[in-house]
Amino acid sequence: MSELNELIMEQLHWFVVGMVAIIFILWITVMVQGVKIRKMRRKYEAMMSGSGVEDLETLLLNQKVQMDAIEEEQGNHRSYLESITENMKNVKSKTGIVRYNAFGERGNDLSFSIAILSEKGDGLVLTGLYHRESSFVYAKPLKNGESQHSLSPEEQEAIRLALQVG
Numbered sequence: 800m801s802e803l804n805e806l807i808m809e810q811l812h813w814f815v816v817g818m819v820a821i822i823f824i825l826w827i828t829v830m831v832q833g834v835k836i837r838k839m840r841r842k843y844e845a846m847m848s849g850s851g852v853e854d855l856e857t858l859l860l861n862q863k864v865q866m867d868a869i870e871e872e873q874g875n876h877r878s879y880l881e882s883i884t885e886n887m888k889n890v891k892s893k894t895g896i897v898r899y900n901a902f903g904e905r906g907n908d909l910s911f912s913i914a915i916l917s918e919k920g921d922g923l924v925l926t927g928l929y930h931r932e933s934s935f936v937y938a939k940p941l942k943n944g945e946s947q948h949s950l951s952p953e954e955q956e957a958i959r960l961a962l963q964v965g
Contacts, residue, residue, distance in 0.1 A: 888918040895960025897953045901928045914957040920944035922961075924954045
């Protein structure tokens with residue numbers, strides 16, 4: 800046992816030097832971490848100033864509530880736009896017009912056929928036949944670009960032109 804005590808006493812100064820070095824390294828590490836924490840605290844306080852919130856958790860919860868409200872409103876807008884898009888398919892936005900001389904013997908191209916169609920091809924075709932003594936206007940309904948009434952070549956051309964639009 801006395802030999803062990805002698806060995807410890809001989810190496811004690813190296814042990815003390817090692818412990819002092821370890822303490823010095825730990826002290827430097829603590830100082831560096833303290834500086835980093837102070838910088839982080841300053842950034843945190845700058846971020847939180849003027850927000851009217853005491854802590855970051857409350858701020859994040861408020862942001863979550865706002866995001867949920869925004870997502871709900873966005874969903875409402877999406878469904879509203881889908882309904883508008885569906886309704887737009889029924890709007891009569893496609894038109895085609897053909898002018899011609901219906902009676903051929905004399906006169907100008909004052910007769911016409913106008914097709915007014917929706918995206919689905921529903922709508923009508925109007926035909927105006929002009930003659931020096933009289934004029935006639937006819938309307939024929941269309942479903943999917945077809946009519947249950949017979950169509951003249953000019954009316955068919957007007958329908959074809961309207962379906963080419965857009």
